[in-house]
Amino acid sequence: MTDPEEVRLYRTVRLIRRFEERAIGLVRSGHIVGGIHPYLGQEGIAAGVCAALRADDVVAGTHRGHGHVLAKGADPARMLAELCGRENGLNRGRGGSMHAADFGVGVLGANAIVGASGAIMTGAVWAARRRGGDVVGVSFFGDGAVNEGMLLEAFNLAALWRVPVLFVCENNGYATTMPVDGAVAGTITGRAEAFGMPASVVDGQDPEAVRAVTAAAVARMRAGGGPELIEARTYRFDAHHTFEHAVRLDYRPPDEVARGRSRDPVEIAGARLSDADRAAVDAEVETTLDAAVEFALAGPEPDPADALAYLYASGLTARGGG
Amino acid sequence: MTDPEEVRLYRTVRLIRRFEERAIGLVRSGHIVGGIHPYLGQEGIAAGVCAALRADDVVAGTHRGHGHVLAKGADPARMLAELCGRENGLNRGRGGSMHAADFGVGVLGANAIVGASGAIMTGAVWAARRRGGDVVGVSFFGDGAVNEGMLLEAFNLAALWRVPVLFVCENNGYATTMPVDGAVAGTITGRAEAFGMPASVVDGQDPEAVRAVTAAAVARMRAGGGPELIEARTYRFDAHHTFEHAVRLDYRPPDEVARGRSRDPVEIAGARLSDADRAAVDAEVETTLDAAVEFALAGPEPDPADALAYLYASGLTARGGG
Amino acid sequence: MPRLSYRRALTRALADEMTRDPDVFLLGEDIRVAASNVTAGLLKRFGPDRVLDTPLSEQAFTSFATGAALLGTRPVIEFQIPSLLFLVFEQIVNHAHKFPLMTGGQCAVPVTYLVPGSGSRTGWAGQHSDHPYSLFAHVGVTTVVPATPADAYGLLVSAVRCDDPVVVFAPAGAMEVRADVDLAALVPVPLGRGRVHRAGDDVTVVAVGHLVHDALAVAEDIADQVSVEVFDPRTLYPFDWDGLWESVSRTGRLVVVDDSNRACGIGAEVIAGVVERVRLVAPPRRVTRPDGAVLPFAPALDRAVQPGREQLRAAIQNVMKDG
Amino acid sequence: MPRLSYRRALTRALADEMTRDPDVFLLGEDIRVAASNVTAGLLKRFGPDRVLDTPLSEQAFTSFATGAALLGTRPVIEFQIPSLLFLVFEQIVNHAHKFPLMTGGQCAVPVTYLVPGSGSRTGWAGQHSDHPYSLFAHVGVTTVVPATPADAYGLLVSAVRCDDPVVVFAPAGAMEVRADVDLAALVPVPLGRGRVHRAGDDVTVVAVGHLVHDALAVAEDIADQVSVEVFDPRTLYPFDWDGLWESVSRTGRLVVVDDSNRACGIGAEVIAGVVERVRLVAPPRRVTRPDGAVLPFAPALDRAVQPGREQLRAAIQNVMKDG
Numbered sequence A, B: 001m002t003d004p005e006e007v008r009l010y011r012t013v014r015l016i017r018r019f020e021e022r023a024i025g026l027v028r029s030g031h032i033v034g035g036i037h038p039y040l041g042q043e044g045i046a047a048g049v050c051a052a053l054r055a056d057d058v059v060a061g062t063h064r065g066h067g068h069v070l071a072k073g074a075d076p077a078r079m080l081a082e083l084c085g086r087e088n089g090l091n092r093g094r095g096g097s098m099h100a101a102d103f104g105v106g107v108l109g110a111n112a113i114v115g116a117s118g119a120i121m122t123g124a125v126w127a128a129r130r131r132g133g134d135v136v137g138v139s140f141f142g143d144g145a146v147n148e149g150m151l152l153e154a155f156n157l158a159a160l161w162r163v164p165v166l167f168v169c170e171n172n173g174y175a176t177t178m179p180v181d182g183a184v185a186g187t188i189t190g191r192a193e194a195f196g197m198p199a200s201v202v203d204g205q206d207p208e209a210v211r212a213v214t215a216a217a218v219a220r221m222r223a224g225g226g227p228e229l230i231e232a233r234t235y236r237f238d239a240h241h242t243f244e245h246a247v248r249l250d251y252r253p254p255d256e257v258a259r260g261r262s263r264d265p266v267e268i269a270g271a272r273l274s275d276a277d278r279a280a281v282d283a284e285v286e287t288t289l290d291a292a293v294e295f296a297l298a299g300p301e302p303d304p305a306d307a308l309a310y311l312y313a314s315g316l317t318a319r320g321g322g
Numbered sequence C, D: 001m002p003r004l005s006y007r008r009a010l011t012r013a014l015a016d017e018m019t020r021d022p023d024v025f026l027l028g029e030d031i032r033v034a035a036s037n038v039t040a041g042l043l044k045r046f047g048p049d050r051v052l053d054t055p056l057s058e059q060a061f062t063s064f065a066t067g068a069a070l071l072g073t074r075p076v077i078e079f080q081i082p083s084l085l086f087l088v089f090e091q092i093v094n095h096a097h098k099f100p101l102m103t104g105g106q107c108a109v110p111v112t113y114l115v116p117g118s119g120s121r122t123g124w125a126g127q128h129s130d131h132p133y134s135l136f137a138h139v140g141v142t143t144v145v146p147a148t149p150a151d152a153y154g155l156l157v158s159a160v161r162c163d164d165p166v167v168v169f170a171p172a173g174a175m176e177v178r179a180d181v182d183l184a185a186l187v188p189v190p191l192g193r194g195r196v197h198r199a200g201d202d203v204t205v206v207a208v209g210h211l212v213h214d215a216l217a218v219a220e221d222i223a224d225q226v227s228v229e230v231f232d233p234r235t236l237y238p239f240d241w242d243g244l245w246e247s248v249s250r251t252g253r254l255v256v257v258d259d260s261n262r263a264c265g266i267g268a269e270v271i272a273g274v275v276e277r278v279r280l281v282a283p284p285r286r287v288t289r290p291d292g293a294v295l296p297f298a299p300a301l302d303r304a305v306q307p308g309r310e311q312l313r314a315a316i317q318n319v320m321k322d323g
């Protein structure tokens, strides 16, 4: 029989993969408005990292955030409902793809501002630790984010105050159309090391490798260690954003795309399962997602009269614009 | 006879030292309003760096900026008039201590925002180079500034685009009251190196050592090299700001202050001159500063009717507030 | 006459200015492949030295432009998202804007900040749907919000030529507008000069950016009941007070429709600037985003937070009723 | 009765809230030695875990506070300079402010941003003399500008207890104000509630922050000619419209005096919010900083750019003349 840990990893990568494919379909059919940044090809990272976390650990993601939210344990149905802007979505339809959050399972939110989550996560984990316990946090970001000063400031703060945040850089080779070599002087791990943080590179296409390196880092952090960085090398299989299909940007050589796609985390994880186990997971995932699509599309649209609900946690009512 | 280069270096450190002492006097007497951040103790850095520059090179400074402006060649009289807020000041009294600038001698300005000058200087040198020539630029900043994300972004930009900017970090051990070890995870030079920049440490109390290391860096940059960083170790002899004398903050151990003051750049540079040469320079500096004080205090106060002059380079006239 | 899209008008303005003045150059994210489709073709025409793709370092590249401008160039920065202006607020307001006065006139900072697609691009949600032009009017940075292709061309050209920093907001709601334009007749549009799109006698509607088109539609719609003058300030700062005072002096009534937040928005400024000077026959009204607006993701909520035609029509009818 | 300084009122508010609620903590630059003299004594009382000195990383520590607030604490950040708010505008406006709506109510971000010494501190020149409160009113972040020691205490306490982000501007021009205060009677002041400092019949002067004291002085000065009511909104957003409408409904005349830039400032908002609702007998007036103001260094120029008593007196006399 397959190792249950491998089954779990495969289930997660497969779930994310099929979730994204269905979401792209829903973008095409107009059910998801505004488009998404698909996580296709990068599933191994979220799956591997979150497999090494506890339920009470916290994560914060990016604009390309579906994988992080799902891997940490959010309900795919409520996640899909969120993408469709429904009242039964994770954020009651107020956030959408780039802000999906589920505080109940430790997802402090995807984030549409590149590089923003590092400092937020540092403060969150610091606050959690103040109350005791040994929670750790993960801040996901892309290779483009390491050029944002606010993220580098967060590296410094986390390192100085020894806040146990795992900084996970998903290096997919591009920030939109900008190749990483054109944007990053020096290396990504070198930047973390300069702040006195341990940093390592891992094959982001292999969820088990990601899980292992994360588990080691998390163990060190729980034992009192400070922040660390993992650079997970990966490749974005699809467009930067579904909108890109419309504008047809030309910036990745076809042979590079082919090479990148040849190392597919779904295949790599799937190969570790028996055919029967794999088929069972696949079927289970489809059932889950069939139900999710149904749940999402059946969800009520929020009432425009409530457009400003939740604007102020204090209960302040904003003056209208009309 | 003393090496003329040594005389020149001594003249600069001595000029800055005595300028600051007079300026502090003028703060006390109320002629300089708002106070200053004295450069006392750090004179060797500006003197050494600027001695290795050409007239057409450009520099940008900090809130503790008098030394940079003077060392690059601004007229001490017009500088002092600026501090006194007079129409005959470098900035016609509009800038004061923290914004003193003299574009005529390549001083793009002191700057009251910590960490701001790095990117400005990178753009300035890039623009100058676009027109040909081999100008280089210097961005001065303190040890506190290396924690500002905007400066770290500038390191990246300069390194990527190989813009010949010399980043000079004046590490005086404190950002106001925050010790450098409490604020900087890793090392200052390590941060620069992480962006692929050569970086070195120099004794900032020895102007000749600073000049030599700067000259070598400038030579590499003129020959087509990219940016570099020099960390000049120094000590601030006086308060962070003249205002501090009033509030009496207690954060530097007295023995540390004594040790710091024992390595005085004026003495170190002065010891390299014959007594006669040194006396001659001292006298010349006093004459210059006597004249400067006279010039400054005789300068006309700007007319309040012109309070918004120079607000818009385009000639736009702002609507008044009354 | 050829049909010119707003987006292509921006492209054309950039190309023309780059041709005219070798000191003009562009920088921004993904502008070489023209992800926003505004800089299309410019890399090929002007080369990589004048079309610079930047790392995601908005603060640094904004101040890089300031420095480059100090030494004689004229940078144009494209920002992918309106809220990136929040991220570089310091660099624009505290540096680019302040350098000339602080140096006593030793320098100028002629940088253009171009935001193609400001305001709501339905589905981009809370952090990508801001319309922060009133912030720049408050700080006193020249701020333009063109409504039509010809104005997009003419105002962007003037922004590039201006010796001060200028923020150009190209509302998402206007980017797809097309108009029949005689290309040879495209000219710079002076900064600070408004435009009466439609003359009327009963009420002056001041409409900003894409809302000019909504205002025109509403005006047509109710033309049998009310004679509406539609005034497009085009530049929000400096504002064309003379033009507006002239209009309201005739109509005696004022409605402002503006896609920024209500409190301290340009809507407030227009009302204040008018009532200080002109006696109206009815209390003025504004139609804006609500106070503190954050655009929710769900399309119906997103729309509900933006000023709409129904609200504008109601406001016009109310000022007619009130006096 | 003891004399309480404005600065010590702030200290006291912080100490009281830290005592009451262990989740309140402070962070900022040089707050342990209390360089601004606001946090004096707090390190000793509450220890280094609740008084955090930060590196010069304003963006990171502002978002650090957001994250810490998301997980249940109540951070108070002290900023040394008003323009540091420009540097963290993104972190406050795009993150702290937007999280509750964007998450559909899953969280709150109770952070207080305290700026002791906002506005001109004579001699600090262009980059250190801003008064950016109108910007926060525009974006809809709760914004308070206390004028007196008791209000400084009471509003800061309420800010710390508020479940939303709140910016507290303590104007440099008010920081040295002292008042006889019964310490036992210091109480929280509700956010969004104005205060009539001086009743009057002829004209309502809305004065913000330290200018309340100038308005009171001018009102006394001309008491024999005009009966001036001085209204201090205390909170600029949300604004106490009911309180102000009540006042101007009685007086029929309005003057606003406000130390932020003119265009799209709170002065404009007050005028707009009043004339939409109340018919005045004379055109309203505002006394503000000029458009696009940058404070020049020379003291006489610095003063010339700030609203002054002479201007306020003239404005009052003009509204009396006008109707």
Ligand SMILES: Cc1ncc(C[n+]2csc(CCOP(=O)(O)OP(=O)(O)O)c2C)c(N)n1
Pocket (backbone or CB within 6 Å): A063, A064, A112, A113, A114, A115, A141, A142, A143, A144, A145, A146, A148, A172, A174, A175, A176, A240, C029, C056, C058, C080, C081, C084, C087
């Ligand atoms: C601060 C900021 N700058 C620019 C953008 C626009 N933008 C969205 S995603 C993106 C590219 C991000 O690249 P990377 O960090 O490598 O993540 P990836 O998209 O490759 O997953 C850009 C430029 C943004 N959202 N935030």
Ligand SMILES: Cc1ncc(C[n+]2csc(CCOP(=O)(O)OP(=O)(O)O)c2C)c(N)n1
Pocket (backbone or CB within 6 Å): B063, B064, B112, B113, B114, B115, B141, B142, B143, B144, B145, B146, B148, B172, B174, B175, B176, B240, D029, D056, D058, D080, D081, D084, D087
């Ligand atoms: C961005 C920014 N943050 C904070 C301040 C307030 N401030 C002025 S000087 C200073 C300390 C700077 O320390 P450092 O960079 O080491 O320079 P030094 O004063 O030691 O020369 C601080 C915090 C500022 N001016 N700008």
Ligand SMILES: [Mg+2]
Pocket (backbone or CB within 6 Å): A142, A143, A144, A170, A171, A172, A173, A174, A175, A176
């Ligand atoms: Mg990437």
Ligand SMILES: [Mg+2]
Pocket (backbone or CB within 6 Å): B142, B143, B144, B170, B171, B172, B173, B174, B175, B176
């Ligand atoms: Mg220092």
